[in-house]
Each structure stands twice: as C-alpha cells, then as structure tokens.
Amino acid sequence: MSGARSGSRVRDREGVERVPEGVVTIHDVAREAGVSIATVSRALAGSATVAPATAGRVRRAAAALGYEPNRAARQLVTGRGQSVGLVIPDLENPFYSSVAKGMQNRVRAAGLTAIIADTDEDVAREREVLAQLATDVDRLILASPRAADTDLLALAARSRVVLINRSLAGVPAVTGDNADGIRQALGHLLALGHTRIGYAGGPVTSWSDAERRAGLTAAVDAAHDQGRGVTIVDLGAFRPGPAGGLAAADLAISERVSAVLAFNDQLALGLLGRLAERGVAVPEAMSVVGFDDVPVARLLAPALTTVVVPAQRMGAAAVDLLLAGTPAARPEDGPGALLRVLPVELQVRRSTAQAAGRRER
Amino acid sequence: MSGARSGSRVRDREGVERVPEGVVTIHDVAREAGVSIATVSRALAGSATVAPATAGRVRRAAAALGYEPNRAARQLVTGRGQSVGLVIPDLENPFYSSVAKGMQNRVRAAGLTAIIADTDEDVAREREVLAQLATDVDRLILASPRAADTDLLALAARSRVVLINRSLAGVPAVTGDNADGIRQALGHLLALGHTRIGYAGGPVTSWSDAERRAGLTAAVDAAHDQGRGVTIVDLGAFRPGPAGGLAAADLAISERVSAVLAFNDQLALGLLGRLAERGVAVPEAMSVVGFDDVPVARLLAPALTTVVVPAQRMGAAAVDLLLAGTPAARPEDGPGALLRVLPVELQVRRSTAQAAGRRER
DNA sequence: GAGCGTTCTGAAAACGTTTAGATTCCCTCT
DNA sequence: AGAGGGAATCTAAACGTTTTCAGAACGCTC
Numbered sequence: 001m002s003g004a005r006s007g008s009r010v011r012d013r014e015g016v017e018r019v020p021e022g023v024v025t026i027h028d029v030a031r032e033a034g035v036s037i038a039t040v041s042r043a044l045a046g047s048a049t050v051a052p053a054t055a056g057r058v059r060r061a062a063a064a065l066g067y068e069p070n071r072a073a074r075q076l077v078t079g080r081g082q083s084v085g086l087v088i089p090d091l092e093n094p095f096y097s098s099v100a101k102g103m104q105n106r107v108r109a110a111g112l113t114a115i116i117a118d119t120d121e122d123v124a125r126e127r128e129v130l131a132q133l134a135t136d137v138d139r140l141i142l143a144s145p146r147a148a149d150t151d152l153l154a155l156a157a158r159s160r161v162v163l164i165n166r167s168l169a170g171v172p173a174v175t176g177d178n179a180d181g182i183r184q185a186l187g188h189l190l191a192l193g194h195t196r197i198g199y200a201g202g203p204v205t206s207w208s209d210a211e212r213r214a215g216l217t218a219a220v221d222a223a224h225d226q227g228r229g230v231t232i233v234d235l236g237a238f239r240p241g242p243a244g245g246l247a248a249a250d251l252a253i254s255e256r257v258s259a260v261l262a263f264n265d266q267l268a269l270g271l272l273g274r275l276a277e278r279g280v281a282v283p284e285a286m287s288v289v290g291f292d293d294v295p296v297a298r299l300l301a302p303a304l305t306t307v308v309v310p311a312q313r314m315g316a317a318a319v320d321l322l323l324a325g326t327p328a329a330r331p332e333d334g335p336g337a338l339l340r341v342l343p344v345e346l347q348v349r350r351s352t353a354q355a356a357g358r359r360e361r
Numbered sequence: 362m363s364g365a366r367s368g369s370r371v372r373d374r375e376g377v378e379r380v381p382e383g384v385v386t387i388h389d390v391a392r393e394a395g396v397s398i399a400t401v402s403r404a405l406a407g408s409a410t411v412a413p414a415t416a417g418r419v420r421r422a423a424a425a426l427g428y429e430p431n432r433a434a435r436q437l438v439t440g441r442g443q444s445v446g447l448v449i450p451d452l453e454n455p456f457y458s459s460v461a462k463g464m465q466n467r468v469r470a471a472g473l474t475a476i477i478a479d480t481d482e483d484v485a486r487e488r489e490v491l492a493q494l495a496t497d498v499d500r501l502i503l504a505s506p507r508a509a510d511t512d513l514l515a516l517a518a519r520s521r522v523v524l525i526n527r528s529l530a531g532v533p534a535v536t537g538d539n540a541d542g543i544r545q546a547l548g549h550l551l552a553l554g555h556t557r558i559g560y561a562g563g564p565v566t567s568w569s570d571a572e573r574r575a576g577l578t579a580a581v582d583a584a585h586d587q588g589r590g591v592t593i594v595d596l597g598a599f600r601p602g603p604a605g606g607l608a609a610a611d612l613a614i615s616e617r618v619s620a621v622l623a624f625n626d627q628l629a630l631g632l633l634g635r636l637a638e639r640g641v642a643v644p645e646a647m648s649v650v651g652f653d654d655v656p657v658a659r660l661l662a663p664a665l666t667t668v669v670v671p672a673q674r675m676g677a678a679a680v681d682l683l684l685a686g687t688p689a690a691r692p693e694d695g696p697g698a699l700l701r702v703l704p705v706e707l708q709v710r711r712s713t714a715q716a717a718g719r720r721e722r
Numbered sequence: 723g724a725g726c727g728t729t730c731t732g733a734a735a736a737c738g739t740t741t742a743g744a745t746t747c748c749c750t751c752t
Numbered sequence: 753a754g755a756g757g758g759a760a761t762c763t764a765a766a767c768g769t770t771t772t773c774a775g776a777a778c779g780c781t782c
Binding site: 035036037038039042049050051054073075076077078079 | 729730731732733736737738739
Binding site for chain 2: 737738739740741
C-alpha cells in the first residue's frame, strides 16, 4: 500500500482512451506520462523549468485521463484556498442580494468559488460566521460588518479582506459615494421647495448611516451658505428593514415634515406603506427619497425617487480589489488609501414632488 | 521542523486565556490537553470511545485556544467535502434569495459551508456552473434548474442532489404545493365573482409553471362540476421578472379579464406597475393574485394578494433532505418517492376585490 | 578530456486531519 | 496471583498535492 495505490484500477492494457473508474490523481498522470509527480505538478502549473516536450506529454496524459486536481489537497499544502467568502447581513435585503450577485459572478469568472454567509444583522452571529469561515477561506468580502474595528483588523491580518460599505485604516474597501448621494437627494428636495425635511436613519452602528448623516450635515451647511434655509429633523435610528419604516412614517407625520430622506430603500418601502395606510398621499402631501435603488423601487406605486447605488458593481469591484495583487496596505496610509468609491446618482421618480404649503393635521 | 512546529508561538507561560497568534492546529490542542492528536480528533467528533473526563478536557482546551479544524485537511482524508452547493437562477429574485437564506442558515447550522452560484436564468451558464461545482462539491441543491433531465440524472449519479421546484424520478426534491396554491387562488377569485380570469404564465421550460397550469385546469374543471362557469384566458408565457409583467398587463386589459393570476410575485409586481401606469385601478377594475409571497408583496400599494410559499423553509428542507441519510432513491419508485411537498396558503390582501360588472374600454 | 555551469527531473518532506491497528492500563474472574 | 478482557489511548499511515533540494544529463570552454 504505497502512494501509488490507485494504479491498478486506473490503468489497464486497454490504452489511453479508457476512462478510469475511480478518481484520477496526479500519480496516474505521472505514470501515464512516464514522469514523476513533481514534473506533472510543474507542467500543469505552467512552470518554466519544465521542457516543452515533457510538458506537452504531461498535458496530453492529463487530458486523456480526465485529470482534475484535488482542491483539498492543493489547498492543504499551499494554505491558500480557491474560494472567497462573502459575509452579508441579510440575504433577503435586495441590496445585498444584488451585491452578492455581482460578487458571485466575478468570483466564478475568475475560476474561484463563492462561499456565502448571512449573519442576520447580528453581531454574535457574525463573529461566529467569521470564525468558521476563517479556517477555510483566506479571502473575504465583508459587506457592512457589525464587527468591532479591532476584530476586523485581526481578521485582515491573517486573511485578505475587502470591506463593502465600511472603511478602516489599512483595509481595502468599496463603498458608494454616500455624501454625494445624500447631497444630490437633498438638492432635489430643496429644488422642490421643501424646507422641513426628516431623516430616517439606519442603525447607529452603521458606517453607511454615519457617512450619510455627515454628508447631510455638510450639504445643509452648504445650502445655508447659499442662503437657503432648511431644517433637518432627525427622526431617529431604525432597523434597516421595511418594519423600521413604519415607525419612521408616524414620526414624519407628527413632526410635520414635508419630505423624508430614508437611510435606504427598505426603510422607504415601509414608510410608503405606512403613509398610504394613514392616508397621507405621496408625493402630494409627503415626498419620500430612498437610497440604494433596489430592483423593486421603480415598480412601486408611486415609483420611488432614490439614490442609485451600483450594488452589483460594488460586489464585482470588491472581488477585483481582493484578487488584485494589491500589496498589503500600511495603516499609516490612512483610511482612504485603498478605498474605492463608486459614484452614485439620484434617480427621480414619482415619490417626490413640490412641497405643498405647510399643512395642519 | 517536526509536526509540532507551531508549538512555541502558541503557548507561553501566560496560561489558557492567551490567544494564539498563528493558526491553531489539532496538535496544539493535543499538547494543551495532554493527549494525542488522535484523541483530540475523536473527542471533538463525539466518538463514544473517549472517556468523558478526557473529552471535557479536550473540548476545553480547544475552546481556550480557539481551535477550528482545517477543512481542507479533513476533506482530504475523508474524501467527503463539507460544503454544499446551491445553484439558483437569479439571486436578485427575492424568492430565490429567501430560499438561499434558508438553505444557507441550515447548512451553517450543520457546520457546513454554503457555496452559491447564480446562473442568470441561462441554460448554458447553468451547465458551466454545474461542471465547475461538480469538482469540489459532492452535495448540491438545485433550485428550479433549466438543465435537461438526462444531465440532472447524470449529475445525481455522482453527487447527492436535491431539487427545488422540480421533480425527477429518483431524485429527492422539495416543492410547494403548486396545485393547491392555484386552487386556493382561483377559489378566492371565484368567490369574489370573477368569471373571466387571465393567467400570466412563467417560462415554458418551468416545471413550476407546468404544475400551476395543471392545477389551474383541475381547479377549473372542479368548478365547472359544481356548476360555476369560469373562463381562463391564457395570457402567455413571460420571463419571470417584473419586466414580463408589463406585457402581461397590456394583454390582460385587451383581453378584458377582471382578474389575473400571475405565475409569481415578480410578474405580479410588473403587472401592478403597468396597470397603474395605464390608469387601471387595482383592485376596483382589476384584481391581481401573485404567487410566492416575496417580502415586498405586503408592502406594495395595494398590498398583493398572493399564495404564500415558505421559501426559507424550502431551502432548509432541501438541506435536511440532502443531509439525511436517505438511501439513494430507486428510479422505479416513481417521481414522487422522495418528494417533499410543502403546504402553501393564500394570503388575501388588497389587490383583489369583488368583480365589477363587465366593463368596456 | 576534465571541469563547470545550465537545464531539467526526481525523491522526499510537508500541509492537518481521520482512522486502523497496536498498546497500555485497570478490572474481574478463577 | 495470574490470566483474560475491555476500555481508553497512542502510534503511524494515509489522503493528493506543492515545493525544496539534490542529482542527472548535457553542452560548453580550456
């Protein structure tokens, strides 16, 4: 029982075209080609140190036998697997499923395998997932993680990591241009004459929300500098699902804003639903702007005015960043060093309209 | 440089709580617990032949060191991988992202890894994906595959396969109760007085659509037997995305039906959008029923009456079927042998109402 | 024709795990 | 007290690959 255990069952005197029953290993190819397994490995890896004639013979033998390298064995010895993990907070959130789709496409195009894990928007779950994933994946894409900075840095230290919608010193990341998006959205509402606008925020732990709030503040300041008065009413922080939007809607009504900027489309969806329920006409009595442009946004009645974030492209871009031979970033480069910011664009639809005069309810 | 290579850097005199820098292997745990690696392996595998006291010590050591088994190594020796692949037509379709979510949760709960692949509703792409996946996964869940029966059988011959929304002799499968769902939907519309109803079908290659059509025919026959006349107008076959619904809406209007049964919610979404655009009031002038109950269905205005298919549970059930030691099915058992049919339920919302009298347009 | 570099190939060690078979230990039974 | 038998544990082989190092074959220069 030596290493050549599988020999007898693989080859018999029938010749090359005989398809082996069991799994073909590198040893079988080596025997077929009359070389050692080391040479097979090198020939198939395209190493330059193998003679062209030999390489050809090896390749032919491999093809004839239908050899497929065993990924587990390869991974074990190289330490580097051929899969990349994607960790997302919620697969049912259409924004993230789009990200997942883009990511998965690109990964597969690169001949790799996409492993996916949903954390249910839960920190503990995320930690668990990360621990499990860390062992069999050395390349990770983390979409909007809840994890603490230190945990992420530890992770990034031993795996290649790309973040989506979060930035962290020394870790490459892809995000949408949050500040610009919110600026465009606010500009649109101002142009429509709204002066009292609610902001329905995402979770306090959300990096995107922080960015969008900062962008909002900046945009408001800029407006003031131009002599345009506007009041932003902070409606609070909501879970980024449709359910969160319900509460936000009630708040928007009682705060007497004429328009609401929602942290994301999911929230806006809930808002729209609750406003309809309460008999508040959109956009006549209340304008609503979302963020993300999830696929349903344009199908709603009224179709949702929202900031288009190229979710699929974000996923793909994250993969590119991950696979590019980017040298490990040095923390001293600052957070922006490896940040890829994708442009976003306001898509005006039916959910926004000119502000009516102040209303009493 | 022996097998215990990582020893020095892992343990120092600080004690148990010290988190190791490098990767913790079974050797480290063995040293920590004062046993051999074989015992560690057995203890963690839950083998009965290890003394409870020892097992406890090992588990504690493993936890203290944060040990996670190396999957590549395990897979190499056992031959059986610990990932299961999920092939879905479109991640952006909320129904399938729900399936994916349920599947992924269950897979991870079992300590396995979920590999995901999106085929973009494309046969060629699907074939490609399957070939790629087959090399590193021996357990697959195929959601609504387009592939030919023969290809699927070949695949099922060498991997464990569970189908979702399709049935095939000898291959275990999970589906919703399509016929019953459509029966409920039709019954609801009949109860509301509709007598001329459109059916907006899915792709002709879709197994689900075939089932639903069959169920519809049966339900219509049953109604006729009870003396209730109803005319079903086949509006055609549409791509199962919202875009398909637009065309279906125009057809529904020109065919003067008072209600439409849509193959799925995506289609219904498009329908609703287009009807609103054309000024046809839902549900006053036209009732619409969907299928699937995707998360947005209840958030639409009007909220969509639809057949609730437990998508997440389907994903989970498929995993259960896959992991259960189900003996390979024998084709002679017939297609139903390993079919797990999940009950579905009509959820009445605002998109359906009593039929108005016949209208002219 | 000896010495020496080049170019190619092979032997063998590693990767971290599972598992078969050997070994130890401690009872219990005679 | 010695043998026999289980239970618990250990030793070592195996999984299929990559890669280091050493060696073989060859051609060149002097």
